[in-house]
Amino acid sequence: MTLPIPDVAQPSRRALLQTGGGFALAFFLGVGSARATISARPQPGDAELAAREGATFAPNALIRIDREGPVRLVMPNVEMGQGVYTTEAMLLAEELDVGLDQVIVQHAPPIDALYGTPLLKSQTTGGSTTVRANWMILREAGAVARAMLISAAAEQWGVPAAECVTKAGVVKHAASGRSATYNELAEAAARQQTPEKVGLKDPKDFKLVGKPMRRIDSPSKVDGSAIFGIDIRVPDMQVAYVITCPTAGGTLKSVKEDEARKQPGVKDVIRLPHGVAVTAPNYWAAKKAAEALEIEWDHGPNVDFSTEGLFKALDEASRTGKALVARSDGPLDRKGKTIEAVYQHPILAHAPMEPLNAVVHVRPDACEIWVGSQVPTRAVGAAAKLTGLPEDKIILHNQYLGGGFGRRLEVDSVELAVNIAKQVPYPVKMIWSREHDIRHDIPRTAYLDRVSAVVDDEGYPVVWKDRTCGASVPKRWAPQMLRKDGFDADLTECSDELSYDIPAFHVEWVPHDMPEAIPIGWWRGVGPTHNIFKVEGFVDELAHAAGKDPVEFRRKMLTKNPRPLSVLNKAAEAIGWGEKLPPRVGRGVAFASPFGSHVCAIAEVEVSPRGVIRIRRGVAAIDCGPVMNPNTVEAQIQGGLIFGWTMALFNEITFEKGAVKQSNFHDYRMMRLNETPPIEVHIVKNEGPIGGMGEVGTAIAAPALANAVFAATGVRLRRLPLDPRLLADPKAGAA
Amino acid sequence: MLTLNVNGEDRSVEVPEDMPLLWVLRDVIGLTGTKFGCGIAQCGACTVHVDGQAVRSCVLPVGELGDAKITTVEAIGATPEGKKIQDAWLAVEVVQCGYCQTGQVMSAAALLRHNPQPTDEDIDAAMSGNICRCGTYVRIRQAIHQAATGKPVAEQTIAYNLQKGPAQ
Numbered sequence: 001m002t003l004p005i006p007d008v009a010q011p012s013r014r015a016l017l018q019t020g021g022g023f024a025l026a027f028f029l030g031v032g033s034a035r036a037t038i039s040a041r042p043q044p045g046d047a048e049l050a051a052r053e054g055a056t057f058a059p060n061a062l063i064r065i066d067r068e069g070p071v072r073l074v075m076p077n078v079e080m081g082q083g084v085y086t087t088e089a090m091l092l093a094e095e096l097d098v099g100l101d102q103v104i105v106q107h108a109p110p111i112d113a114l115y116g117t118p119l120l121k122s123q124t125t126g127g128s129t130t131v132r133a134n135w136m137i138l139r140e141a142g143a144v145a146r147a148m149l150i151s152a153a154a155e156q157w158g159v160p161a162a163e164c165v166t167k168a169g170v171v172k173h174a175a176s177g178r179s180a181t182y183n184e185l186a187e188a189a190a191r192q193q194t195p196e197k198v199g200l201k202d203p204k205d206f207k208l209v210g211k212p213m214r215r216i217d218s219p220s221k222v223d224g225s226a227i228f229g230i231d232i233r234v235p236d237m238q239v240a241y242v243i244t245c246p247t248a249g250g251t252l253k254s255v256k257e258d259e260a261r262k263q264p265g266v267k268d269v270i271r272l273p274h275g276v277a278v279t280a281p282n283y284w285a286a287k288k289a290a291e292a293l294e295i296e297w298d299h300g301p302n303v304d305f306s307t308e309g310l311f312k313a314l315d316e317a318s319r320t321g322k323a324l325v326a327r328s329d330g331p332l333d334r335k336g337k338t339i340e341a342v343y344q345h346p347i348l349a350h351a352p353m354e355p356l357n358a359v360v361h362v363r364p365d366a367c368e369i370w371v372g373s374q375v376p377t378r379a380v381g382a383a384a385k386l387t388g389l390p391e392d393k394i395i396l397h398n399q400y401l402g403g404g405f406g407r408r409l410e411v412d413s414v415e416l417a418v419n420i421a422k423q424v425p426y427p428v429k430m431i432w433s434r435e436h437d438i439r440h441d442i443p444r445t446a447y448l449d450r451v452s453a454v455v456d457d458e459g460y461p462v463v464w465k466d467r468t469c470g471a472s473v474p475k476r477w478a479p480q481m482l483r484k485d486g487f488d489a490d491l492t493e494c495s496d497e498l499s500y501d502i503p504a505f506h507v508e509w510v511p512h513d514m515p516e517a518i519p520i521g522w523w524r525g526v527g528p529t530h531n532i533f534k535v536e537g538f539v540d541e542l543a544h545a546a547g548k549d550p551v552e553f554r555r556k557m558l559t560k561n562p563r564p565l566s567v568l569n570k571a572a573e574a575i576g577w578g579e580k581l582p583p584r585v586g587r588g589v590a591f592a593s594p595f596g597s598h599v600c601a602i603a604e605v606e607v608s609p610r611g612v613i614r615i616r617r618g619v620a621a622i623d624c625g626p627v628m629n630p631n632t633v634e635a636q637i638q639g640g641l642i643f644g645w646t647m648a649l650f651n652e653i654t655f656e657k658g659a660v661k662q663s664n665f666h667d668y669r670m671m672r673l674n675e676t677p678p679i680e681v682h683i684v685k686n687e688g689p690i691g692g693m694g695e696v697g698t699a700i701a702a703p704a705l706a707n708a709v710f711a712a713t714g715v716r717l718r719r720l721p722l723d724p725r726l727l728a729d730p731k732a733g734a735a
Numbered sequence: 736m737l738t739l740n741v742n743g744e745d746r747s748v749e750v751p752e753d754m755p756l757l758w759v760l761r762d763v764i765g766l767t768g769t770k771f772g773c774g775i776a777q778c779g780a781c782t783v784h785v786d787g788q789a790v791r792s793c794v795l796p797v798g799e800l801g802d803a804k805i806t807t808v809e810a811i812g813a814t815p816e817g818k819k820i821q822d823a824w825l826a827v828e829v830v831q832c833g834y835c836q837t838g839q840v841m842s843a844a845a846l847l848r849h850n851p852q853p854t855d856e857d858i859d860a861a862m863s864g865n866i867c868r869c870g871t872y873v874r875i876r877q878a879i880h881q882a883a884t885g886k887p888v889a890e891q892t893i894a895y896n897l898q899k900g901p902a903q
């Protein structure tokens with residue numbers, strides 16, 4: 001996802017440090033330290049951290065080389081399926097000149113100043129920013145280490161450094177026939193000066209980068225040995241099952257615990273502001289006991305909140321509310337045929353496969369947390385606030401994430417676990433039931449978009465107007481990201497700049513907040529997932545209104561834009577665009593440039609007489625600039641499309657009387673294997689600026705699908721999820 | 736006190752008979768490769784083998800197991816089908832976040848045991864109970880075909896390198 005880049009630097013902060021063996025020591029990083037991001041060179045705090053980790057040679061916070069054993073690479077970002085541990089390891093290993101078989105990776109401790117992502121100015125994994133932000137820094141970090149190893153060898157051998165070469169973790173000097181492994185050189189390398197300048201490899205010499213590499217984490221995830229947050233077990237731990245008031249913002253009025261107390265194994269009943277938790281030695285015992293509680297709720301101020309009401313309010317606000325303008329330029333007063341449409345987007349849950357969980361142990365002097373988080377330093381800050389402990393007494397061990405999708409950019413679950421753990425002396429593993437996970441998500445919010453165009457005689461748009469209406473995530477999550485007047489760039493990302501040649505633009509946003517008790521969050525693809533559905537749906541509408549082929553129509557508007565044009569052409573060619581198709585079968589195209597990449601997806605669907613959509617085939621072409629790992633690119637596009645198609649076909653969270661109706665995978669459906677078509681991914685090579693990958697497929701999925709449904713049925717669906725009842729074949733009678 | 740045969744070993748556990756096998760495996764015995772995803776037999780993350788059949792352990796009370804032989808992902812690599820499936824999973828690079836994958840591997844291994852040469856329709860039927868939120872289905876299908884035939888179905892372009900997980 002592209003989170004807009006904050007235009008003010010975040011204040012520097014204390015950070016805490018954790019070592020591999022569970023032994024922890026905290027220290028302060030210099031207050032006012034100017035940079036809060038990763039670096040190829042040592043920064044304040046590096047040396048202490050490396051010493052704690054027992055590293056012999058630690059040229060920076062990312063690489064540790066010991067007297068023996070594999071090179072340890074510290075991963076500044078978190079692995080949640082996007083393959084980033086492999087990509088980051090590849091970048092470090094490439095310039096260090098070691099194979100991926102010679103390294104192991106380790107989760108970084110939470111320290112913004114050492115592991116922050118430059119684009120986000122904090123240790124955050126999100127916004128499809130990781131590789132875009134870090135790739136040159138990681139390469140340089142590897143190169144710095146390599147240069148120091150070479151100079152150590154040269155010094156020992158009394159030969160010029162320039163005559164030494166490296167290969168697979170060994171420094172060699174051909175003339176004297178000497179060689180030494182990185183392990184053997186570690187101690188001497190640690191005494192070398194950090195070079196101010198290092199040369200980087202010519203990309204044509206890359207051994208790893210750009211090659212389809214296997215993932216570092218796969219073997220452990222296939223044999224069951226990988227540890228996710230939910231798998232953590234610590235001595236004396238109890239499991240907590242939580243029940244939260246179903247009505248958003250409701251509070252606990254009273255609870256009778258007699259029956260619950262009689263259940264086997266129950267340890268404690270813990271009252272929370274918005275619910276109750278029961279602890280027991282295992283999840284089942286805790287759940288059984290919790291279900292025996294007699295709870296009375298004070299349902300609070302949101303009992304009248306409903307999805308229906310929300311869409312009415314969005315509609316009203318979008319007509320009458322005050323707009324904040326993203327851009328307004330060109331001759332907007334051109335007259336001509338005008339086409340208008342309204343697009344609607346539902347509230348969405350994230351539903352990562354691993355339900356939210358956290359293990360927390362609050363002790364008088366410290367608080368220890370085991371969790372898979374996209375924002376580990378935020379979690380530290382939240383725990384410090386709740387426990388009253390200083391941040392350097394919060395020890396957080398980050399874990400593999402069983403899916404993130406933006407859900408784990410929030411720390412509400414960590415806060416809840418801390419609030420439970422605060423009340424008991426033992427460590428608590430809080431696991432949310434799937435029902436809790438879906439009902440108490442921090443969901444993606446709903447939007448209503450009015451879009452219109454004035455078209456010329458041939459039907460091409462000469463004026464484009466778009467007014468979106470909905471709530472802002474950063475308003476709560478990172479207010480510093482907002483423009484001074486409160487404008488949130490996420491609301492118009494990928495709708496205020498189109499690759500199409502259109503002379504006049506007016507794009508604006510009418511804010512409409514959700515109730516305070518329903519905070520809203522980032523969801524895979526963020527602004528682009530929202531906006532591309534409408535933009536590409538509407539472009540398709542204009543093409544049909546003009547009586548033109550949707551690919552041809554787009555081509556004509558992209559003639560001045562070679563990168564977009566080449567992905568459009570590639571995808572069209574790959575699927576055989578223009579072929580004659582059977583009745584009720586159609587193809588839909590969508591093109592956009594989210595997250596700095598260019599992508600075109602084409603879906604082929606068949607719609608049954610009763611309106612059931614079956615996706616028969618998917619093709620995508622992607623230009624993301626320099627490719628790190630084509631294996632991951634293909635996987636992310638395939639998975640991203642399925643994530644987006646799942647949304648378009650099935651997903652909507654509905655509120656009634658202030659409570660979420662859906663609860664589990666039976667009523668919050670996922671696409672399944674038998675519903676998944678073959679998906680071809682074509683990488684269009686380009687050396688241009690590097691783009692993001694993790695959310696691109698999701699952002700482009702829905703419009704390709706909806707456009708295909710139109711091609712198959714002639715019915716234009718402008719509201720997600722696509723409603724099959726509107727697609728029944730009128731000619732098919734009661735079929 | 737119940738005795739369960741898990742991965743060839745008898746394990747005595749002090750648990751109520753209505754406790755689902757999933758939680759006995761994860762919270763009592765400590766085998767965490769079997770995952771919790773939904774608790775209502777909707778996602779397949781908790782799939783294990785009971786006498787060679789793939790079952791959803793989240794809805795299977797341990798009291799019903801008797802002396803049935805339970806196999807979890809931790810031991811499936813010791814069976815011929817399990818080994819083939821795991822190897823194909825790595826060759827095709829199925830894994831994304833990985834959370835669903837142990838359940839996928841268990842369902843696929845059971846499929847191969849009963850049907851060594853599954854068609855696409857057989858794969859649909861056997862695997863549609865396993866959700867993957869990351870959307871790895873395209874490669875799951877390829878990997879099952881590859882495990883069955885021993886031949887790469889898609890062009891294998893993924894370079895080989897030894898893999899190690901993060902230091903825990």
Ligand code: FES
Nearest residue numbers: 772773774779793
């Ligand atoms: S956890 Fe058993 S099927 Fe989902």
Ligand code: FES
Nearest residue numbers: 832833867868869
């Ligand atoms: S790999 Fe993430 S849920 Fe399947």
